[in-house]
Amino acid sequence: MFFKQFYDDNLSQASYLIGCQRTGEAMIIDPIRDLTKYIEVADNEGFAITHAAETHIHADFASGIRDVANKIHANIYVSGEGEDELSYKNMPPQTHFVKHQDTIYVGNIKLEVLHTPGHTPESISLLLTDEGGGSNIPMGLFSGDFIFVGDIGRPDLLEKAVQMKGSTEIGAKQMYQSINNIKNLPDYVQIWPGHGAGSPCGKALGSIPTSTLGYEKISNWAFNATDEATFIETLISNQPEPPHHFAQMKKINQFGTKLYQPYIVSPSLNHDRIAFDLRNKEAFHGGHKQRTINIPYNKNFINQIGWYLDYDKDIDLIGDKATVEHATNTLQLIGFDSVAGYRLPKSEIQTQSICSADMTGEEEYVLDVRNDEEWNQSHLEQAVHISHGKLLNESIPFDKNDKIYVHCQSGVRSSIAVGILEYKGFTNVVNVREGYQNLSID
Amino acid sequence: MFFKQFYDDNLSQASYLIGCQRTGEAMIIDPIRDLTKYIEVADNEGFAITHAAETHIHADFASGIRDVANKIHANIYVSGEGEDELSYKNMPPQTHFVKHQDTIYVGNIKLEVLHTPGHTPESISLLLTDEGGGSNIPMGLFSGDFIFVGDIGRPDLLEKAVQMKGSTEIGAKQMYQSINNIKNLPDYVQIWPGHGAGSPCGKALGSIPTSTLGYEKISNWAFNATDEATFIETLISNQPEPPHHFAQMKKINQFGTKLYQPYIVSPSLNHDRIAFDLRNKEAFHGGHKQRTINIPYNKNFINQIGWYLDYDKDIDLIGDKATVEHATNTLQLIGFDSVAGYRLPKSEIQTQSICSADMTGEEEYVLDVRNDEEWNQSHLEQAVHISHGKLLNESIPFDKNDKIYVHCQSGVRSSIAVGILEYKGFTNVVNVREGYQNLSID
């Protein structure tokens, strides 16, 4: 048997290719839209991709499962569990809807379907036995967003991202049951999860790509909760707010979107479009083109730009060609195919900034872009509060020439906010560099 | 003044960027569709591209002049000379139709329009004076397909590619006049032509990028013809046959086509499409996937594949990723945007071949794929003649299992023909390696 994990750092997402050497058949599990790497590896190893499966309807990236069916003409396997209203629609003819205890064979590799709801109602896991390798014991579990290394999937995305009232509570209870059920599998079973550290599909994912069930039974909090109520309380609390694009992801993964077609970004000479500068914040603040917004291209790129993307509008990206190329590809992974052009960085203006420590508390116009929770805990008296994710669309109650001091908690989000304010025409914006946490106003 | 020649080896085509440092304005002359390099150089040198011009309606590649207008919003300048029926249609609003002795300024650079028909009726040349550099004498002539280094433009393309009866004769006479007119310019004027060696827009272009008028007056045959009749006779004779795509080029350059959008080719898993193998012929014949056609990606690529492209059908390319990428881009330069996928070379079958010297003359099934002229001069008695450019669309009068000996003159075209025959289902094709010229049959 052949096994390979593909880990996408931008999505903190893991997908898998498994292949049966005896028959030359291979399966992708939880494919992203860009199938190139799967096909190249399969080709190189002498496999034909004949199958693909996904564990659930993803909320954080655009699934490639339909691309596999439509482009490669492979059989695809998705969950037939859960309520109809929330289930897969418009699936291609190659689709098989699988249920608990169904069995899929990829050559001589056996995959047993386990319904493991909690993260979403239809979530399944796939338990692999390498029969071609002469084994009759399970080797590992493709656990999707059910079990992660050191954590489990959050149950609140449907409620928060697509306003399914009450679904959090239901999911949490299902998760408790799913965890209990899985304990019966042997300790030596490997855990092959759908995400790693940094994913917003959980809150404390580890930086280790795979684990074992035995290790998780001992080390993972979810296997060690004293009772259901405690379990639910722990699971639900302190989950980060999902970025705007999650709603879009749920929609396109449930209903489908256009097929993936990668493209090459040309130089842009139309400077009317909204433009995102991909450099680090120091370079941006050192000198940037006025009215452009800084979203550094690093591991948080998707989680940050997700708040500001309008899927109906073209954007420009600013950066060197290679970075723009990568960022464009990354955006396609969340289904955004509309990067119209790239521009090289230009040093037009330098951002005004102030050390948090130098704030006197007497500043007249202060904009606090932290989230509601942070604001509610404490804030400057004169501050206006608009959460960073809403800045682009809400009106800002200042005059265009007011000297506006913008702060967040630590300096990352205010750094983005500066560009948004400039984009909206404010001309006198001051970045409070180290954020609220470093104010020394008494 | 800034000046840069851009030479595309695949098209044997020269385009130019000139810029006025005093005003920051720049102009492209005879742009190809892919504007990236012009924009990058302009950006790097601190210019904005504010103008573009083209010397005539090109027959051999897809013009980028409309892209400049639509994407960069620059003013574009095209010939307003010649007959209406053959003139530019559907031009964008930024278009200026210029006539003989009109003047265009790019900042302080003066360009004087000279009507120089012959290659086509509307052909113009542009005479540059660097007034910004303090000069009032002409520096050089953008001569398009009027004067090349060592040759001049052929007048027969309209007749051969788009069936304009009688246009060759008319063009040749106009060319004689145009050459006479230009002799008045000073010897020191540089000649900046539209094509170099290998271009099918002439028959004997030199491998030197630019020349001077004084040098051409002495060295170029066209300036030294004894009389008009000799001139016309020399000009018309022995011009190579234009590939099929020339008709398509004339059409899209006269009437417009869709804007250029570069794309990335994904691995192909659909093996029904026609597929062209980009490797050299030895590698292809050593081992290739059955029913694929070998068009090596070298300087003759466009001239060869031009015969076989159907602009309404997708194709696959076979080769390593980098070569496929280049070939895809090259095909876009002749307006072909339909490379659906790429495949890595596979060694499925080896081509049967025979040394020309080993042919006995007794072979029953012989296919001669040379052109009419070559065939008419002499050929094997039993041979069937179908010119290589027609193989794809004409029916081949052999049975699928007949042992067919395919030859051309030197071995290049038969090498392509082998793949076409395989593609059409013939299973027993033998390549006569060194062609007709090396037969030793008495």
Place this chain on the structure above:
Amino acid sequence: MFFKQFYDDNLSQASYLIGCQRTGEAMIIDPIRDLTKYIEVADNEGFAITHAAETHIHADFASGIRDVANKIHANIYVSGEGEDELSYKNMPPQTHFVKHQDTIYVGNIKLEVLHTPGHTPESISLLLTDEGGGSNIPMGLFSGDFIFVGDIGRPDLLEKAVQMKGSTEIGAKQMYQSINNIKNLPDYVQIWPGHGAGSPCGKALGSIPTSTLGYEKISNWAFNATDEATFIETLISNQPEPPHHFAQMKKINQFGTKLYQPYIVSPSLNHDRIAFDLRNKEAFHGGHKQRTINIPYNKNFINQIGWYLDYDKDIDLIGDKATVEHATNTLQLIGFDSVAGYRLPKSEIQTQSICSADMTGEEEYVLDVRNDEEWNQSHLEQAVHISHGKLLNESIPFDKNDKIYVHCQSGVRSSIAVGILEYKGFTNVVNVREGYQNLSID
């Protein structure tokens, strides 16, 4: 804790980077010479590489352990077990020699040294406990060439590659003991091996990157041998012959070699050097430059070229630039730093070849390049036998113009042999394409 496996396809080798997020310290386990990827990942994750360890003196690739000490100034940990004569020499001052049950801390990550001889006398494994993650149970075992997925390390390399008489038997016994000892660890412990499928350090390694001890206990033959004698018999039999470069590897890894310095290969214009053509065999035989040797750049590259490299002589590589670049880097991984130039493939001659099925048995000059075992089983009566690995250095008992039919078992090795014969001046060599196995001579 951070964990990442680095898998090199050319060496079938796994190395690892682990890092403690609390202290920012990181360790490489079994580094190759090219440290770039480790450093880039560490840098990207915010770690400083402060430690490195290796499990044993490798025989199949050039270790980077000394580079870590000399370039990064990290502490390095190597085995202090085994006999002095075979142990590490000339180690840098940062070296720690560790013994059974010693403990190494990388920040809050605990690594316990286990002496697990068998593959080599000094072999150690490292048992990891993620104390920083709040755990006191072992997570996994860096097992080096002790336990692989589905197999264990071979004990015969010292004897075969560096002529240590009797060491095979001793190693096999030690291995039996080491396997017995490790059984006490829990089932959920992950196995992180030093090699994967294709490595000549074992004979049946699986294509799965990691495993668990519990799974191996049930599935791996080595945990299920009925007694010591059977274990040893199974372990020793049918091990593939190690390529020539293994002796060189043992030497440089025990005594050290020069520091790694990557370089860029320039075009070669000196055609006297031995030259290896990296293309697939069909492309090579379709047309190649005379007197060059075909070693396709695929997963077997190292195992094949290893037989023919003279570490004291420069070589040229033939192929496209990107492939040459990769091959050059791959050769540096086995300590060969002497690629003097590259050349583009040229089609000078086509290899003569014959289908195995067309051999009559009457051919006068036949060269059999299979190994001794294959030869001894059966061979053509008139054949001369020289094992492929010895062709370059042994004299070939034919005249330069004899028509020599060269065959191996399946066609891969004869394909290499053709080039070697040409290189040695034989001018009339015929490749028996499908090898001995497809002869139909009765």
Place this chain on the structure above:
Amino acid sequence: MFFKQFYDDNLSQASYLIGCQRTGEAMIIDPIRDLTKYIEVADNEGFAITHAAETHIHADFASGIRDVANKIHANIYVSGEGEDELSYKNMPPQTHFVKHQDTIYVGNIKLEVLHTPGHTPESISLLLTDEGGGSNIPMGLFSGDFIFVGDIGRPDLLEKAVQMKGSTEIGAKQMYQSINNIKNLPDYVQIWPGHGAGSPCGKALGSIPTSTLGYEKISNWAFNATDEATFIETLISNQPEPPHHFAQMKKINQFGTKLYQPYIVSPSLNHDRIAFDLRNKEAFHGGHKQRTINIPYNKNFINQIGWYLDYDKDIDLIGDKATVEHATNTLQLIGFDSVAGYRLPKSEIQTQSICSADMTGEEEYVLDVRNDEEWNQSHLEQAVHISHGKLLNESIPFDKNDKIYVHCQSGVRSSIAVGILEYKGFTNVVNVREGYQNLSID
């Protein structure tokens, strides 16, 4: 005949490849050290490089003429004119020393040697006649640093860079004579110069790659000087100061240096070396690693870093990998082969800065890094003057903690100076952003 200009933007330098299609021979004129492009083009066009020539001993880049002889074994042609003391030493056996009116043939291409001293005493030009193309009139002149487009070579480098007293005056007189001599050639002769705009080998080179003699006779100041004295005066005045590395260039080009071997830069973990940050100045000042020096990698890179390179010491470069790769290659072109490592930019500190307009004139510690000429014209009263090129080696008369205001004329050189001061341990440096020219101190 084949002709191609190679223009290196970093050196503002032109070299040439010419080839005779009839014989397959080719010649490089004024090669740089990295021969890759010449060889690739020659290979692609079917030429063997059999000859190389250079016009004079270059002072601004490392010549590749010896590499051609030693690596390609081609015949090389250098000037045998001028004084022995200043002439080529240690030349390889393939060297031909040529004199005025000698003739070189590259296949059927004739090159006539013209001694054209002035820039240097041994300078020659090469007049090309394409006899293979059937011509007996000259096509063009490889004019080296004799005639540029719009300017001529400066005669003062020997005196300024290598302290040859009185050589400027002698050179200027020779140049006057050389210009007079060349006037006899026909107007249509092309001028193929050794440098373009930005080169410090002249003061007003045009941005047009080639010219014609007729055009230069009318437009170039040097052909239109009223008398010798005026000519000399104009030629000598206002020549820019040559960077430090010029002396090194003269030395290695006269006496030879080691052969060119390109290399790959690895990540650096040794932060003791001097490190140059290649980003633009705004990004650097926005956030950089303390004690690193900012030399942006743009067209002025060589002219700027040339002041600070110590050829006996390793350096690190800071930037993204691709930029470091380019910069490393560029440094090799001036013979500097000691880039030890690269580092990714880190935002450790932000540069303190002040608008020139905000300077009060009361600042206590002011460092003026302009050149002597600028300083002598006017300066701030309290300022200390150390020309930027001397900052690294001269002692700075301030305390390490003094608040030092650093300025140059426009902000470019002070931006470099900030890093040098940090490197030397000064901790409180303020960059006067727009320089002396924008001070508004009355």
